[in-house]
Amino acid sequence: MSDKPAVAFYWCASCGGCEEAVVDLAEDILKVVEAVDIVLWPVAMDFKKSDIEARPDKSIAAAFINGAVRTSEQEEWARLLRKKSRVVVSFGACANSGGIPALANQFGKEQILKYVYEDCPGVDNPGKTRPKVKSVDEGRVLTLPELHGMVRSLDQVIDVEYYLPGCPPTPKLIMAAVQALLAGKLPPKGTVLSPDIALCEECRRKDSKPSDLSLTGFKRPHQVQIDPEKCLLAQGLVCMGPATRGGCEALCPGGNMPCTGCFGPTSRVKDQGAKFVSSVFSNIAPKDEKGIDAVLDGIPDPIGTFYRYGLSKSLLRRKLN
């Protein structure tokens, strides 16, 4: 066994974008590979669960786990890696706060299964067959992971040392985190490895934000020609920047798209969506109920907009069956 520190990468309910981000380190990844011994990385290398199980406890220096926890298999892996690792880094929005998969918490499990396997247009399933945890076919027993009733963030399942925010985290933040880990310069447990200040701080459009937005309507990016210089909120676009932790260097506003909030809130905010709602909606121009409703009609999917990455950790939690 190598004397380099062992590092594991794992993915739970995620899209693979976080894996991409690791690859996006480009030539820097060689430095990482040089410095550490990668003992698990399902997307790139072939390892078996038994390999990890065979390792002594706490023998992995750091496990980077991305994705939300949605199935029994993901939970098993998370617990296994926790047991074998000295440090667990919750990697990316899904692991940190549920991410896109957590939007499923708006619906009950039965509701989801019924839609996906029966009601969804395009489904041809006259027998109403659904996946089963255990099924027997010609004497052979087949098993599948069980779908949990709720999508959880990683820290709702296991203890987590650090968080790398983003959908996905930027290579710069990943590299800084890896270097801090290798150098042993570790911040206090629970730290989110990104500046604890809202995105506006680093947005080049900041100066063009008027102090009173007086919003008369909300627009979606495809409905307008976006002015590349002007504050996006001032253009009526839902930019989550003011309620979102900075550190990405305002990539989306820089690319002429509003921030969707993937870095989550600052450490001082318990519920990102609620905070955004109470701040920006206080700046709606009409003051009567009808006028306010008309402005809000510009946001067809409030939960998908304000809680796009954070439903697991929000005060809303989930829909009970």
Added chain:
Amino acid sequence: MTGNTEKHDGLPRVGFYICHCGTNIAGTIDVADVRKYAEGLPGVAIARDYKYMCSDPGQEMIAADIKKHKLERLVVAACSPNLHEETFRKAAARGGLNPFYFQMVNIREHASWVHTDKLAATRKVKDLSRAAIARVRFHHALDKQRVPVDPNVLVVGGGIAGIHAALTLANAGKQVTLVEKEATIGGHMALFDKTFPTLDCAACILTPKMSAVKSHPNIKLWTYSEVEKVEGYVGNYKVQVKRKPRYVDEDLCVGCMECIDACVFKEPKFRDKFNQGLGKRKPVYIDFPQATPKVVLVDPETCIQLKTGKCKKSCAEVCDRKAFNFEQKEKIEEIKVGAIVLATGFKTYDAGRDPNYGYGRYPGVYTALEVERLVNASGPTSGEVVLRDGKHPKAVGIVHCVGSRDDKSNKWCSRVCCMYSLKLAHLIKEHTGAEVYNFYIDMRAPGKAYEEFYDKLLSEGVHFVRGRVSDVTDWAMTPEEEGRLVIRVEDTLAGFVRRIPVDMVVLSTGLEPQADAQEVRRRFNIGCGTEGFFQERHPKLAPVNTFTEGVFIAGGCQAPRDIPDTVAQAGAAAAEALALIDAGFVELEPNTSHIAAEECSGCKTCVPLCPYSAISMEKAGENAKAVINEVLCKGCGVCAAACPSGSIKQNLFSDDEIFSEIEGVLTK
């Protein structure tokens, strides 16, 4: 501050006290059970119940316990914090504890007074107490800030309340600005001929006070003016006053009224608002001969010069003081004051809203205010009670409670109508010798010498019919009723329905909040009751204070009241303002918000939301951060709630405090 470090369960040591408030609380809540329950809660070092926590022994018990049991936090479950929060903060301070290590639980207004199910109410008190105990752990030691008080006072409204308050303050040596919406001060009282129950002449007692206001060296009188905007806080208000153009220079006009004679309109032909529309006036006019200030004004709606610019301006020509200025513009003036007395008065009920009584349909139907002008020697008829058709009434019916004590309009008793109806009955009888009928529901005469006044009227041969009038009609059923107004009423003493023909009907309209009461109360940041009158801080113990420090209320804007009560209240409001000013400084509540510069992203969300304009951006450009002026901040919490990055924190309302309180309520 405690300075002790010994902890209980590793948590700050909490003292919990529950008050019986006699039977006010203990009659519904099992206080001993709550006390026992609290003893077992984490961090609670001692729990006690006591008959009256606010009493001296109650407070002493707290102060002694803090020392003896090394308490670091204090929770008192008693009445509303509005009443005794300050009491217990002081008790904490006497015990050596920072007064803000304290949380009050309102279990009287929020539990015992509003619930009948004793078990459930006791459970609720446990929940609320648990929440307070959970929250108080997160409290911080805070200090109150002292700021000086501006000694000048603003009085809004120039009726008898405003006049009396202004004079009292000015006599005490304070500089007073009296702002009145109309062109003259005097208010409703200036409309009256006599006042009940003494029947002394209203003008004789009012006009000396009006001229005293005008000539007082300490009073700046701004009539025809309205308060536009109020900023600041107790002791330091900045007020913008809109001064409407009179088109006549107030300093030059001496009120000779020659311009009125010289007006190109030879006859007065426009509705005279002061005389309730019973008389006419010209475009240049003065409300009444004793108007104060005695300055004419020009109505831009009717003046030819102001409407078209094409008048020979005979009014201006005749004025040897050269007081006319048709170019006058509305202007905004700003003043700084330490205290504000609101005496914005009331309006009378619109009698047209009761179609059954025929006001506006039958010329013989009058409102009480109109009759006040009719019987007034300086009124449009020089005191002669002559009807709109020129006749003199032989029989007059006075209908009480129009727009009062009525589910369809206003539920409240307007307090003054019984008495003024008696007064009008007396005056009409005196002026005309007519038969006068009073139709009343109950005769309410609870003031000094009021019952005696009623007795006097009974002996004067005025008729009293107990019953609410159903309608007034001109539909005659007998020849005697032909051409007259018939009052239909159930006489509840005689027990039958009567039809009483009269020539004149007087509707004793009730008192209502001013039409703009809601706007005004928002402007001054005070509250209103459900009926729309301004809300006093406490109905018994702080009747002229409001929930906004430094803003006091007096007279009909607070509730319907008669002249003696109004004057007494105006004096009280002036005294409260004096007490505030003469203290020299005010202590500001430390529940203010603050921003950590290193946490602020400079998004500016909070800036437009602050109702007190306390937030500004420090420096312009890239590194601009929001800063809160803590002296201006009143702790409303809007900015803290709205700050999208959670960088604004409010003392006593941090997330930790609020969420632990919520959890405390919800977790068993």
